[in-house]
Amino acid sequence: MMPTQAKYKRPAYRIGAFTLVESVISMVIVGVMLVAALNTVGASRLNQYKTWTRAQGRLLAESLLAEIFTQPYSDPNGAPLFGVEVGEDADTRDAFDDVDDYHTWTSSPPTEKTGTEMASWGRWRRSVTVEWVDPANPTLVQGTESMAKRVTVKVHCGGMPVATLVAIKTDH
Template identity: 35%
Template structure:
């Protein structure tokens, strides 16, 4: 006895289903590529922030270790009482001869440099130093404290500001 043939249903995708799949995948890929483009554009930000902090630490270490003013002996004692807010370098001084904190006032380095020469890897950075008498901001007589403000501009015009105080002790 012969068995009757049965029709088995065809398996597969229709043209409409294929077109819909292509459209959905295209939209998903466009979103992922857009996210990658945004991330790639910001990938240098953390590196520039880290380098700006390192640069600020280098400059602050150099400045803070200097004497309070020209008349202050190395070590800070005896405490000086005259010409404490005479801000700025003396005539003829350059960075390699700066000997007190206020000599760094209005220093602009582009590209940044260490006291003993150039730094590598900081092209595109600019450092500006401002020193002001600001003892009253930390509970001292105004002339007994100086505030050092470092402004660092990184590539891409990112700006970072760092401040420290140096007391006349």
């Protein structure tokens, strides 16, 4: 009598279930998609922060530049000097009464003109440079009185530059 050949029987673990390899591949795919999604969210938040920082920096620069431009071109009292005049305190803007008094002014955190520190702005710095420039070409710095002063206000946050504004004040 001839021996009968054993009938093929499908393994039970294949019926209605994932194999171990399929499960691992699925987890890898989900993991990669999750990382990509988190990276996208992180990049979006970073862009929002940078936009906010630039906007705040510009506001800080504009407010100080506006204050400087309410001052006359040169000191109204006595012999004007480039920088603070005799008797004016260079540590606070309270006594500043002309544009070039602000030359080399810097403060962190930013302060009001009275010297009051702006609360919650500890990482921010404002600084000012004033230079005589050629009225016909304000990119050319002059070593002597030229009847035009270029005022540059820079704002840093955490040591990084975030805003720079430049304006020219002339002696009418």
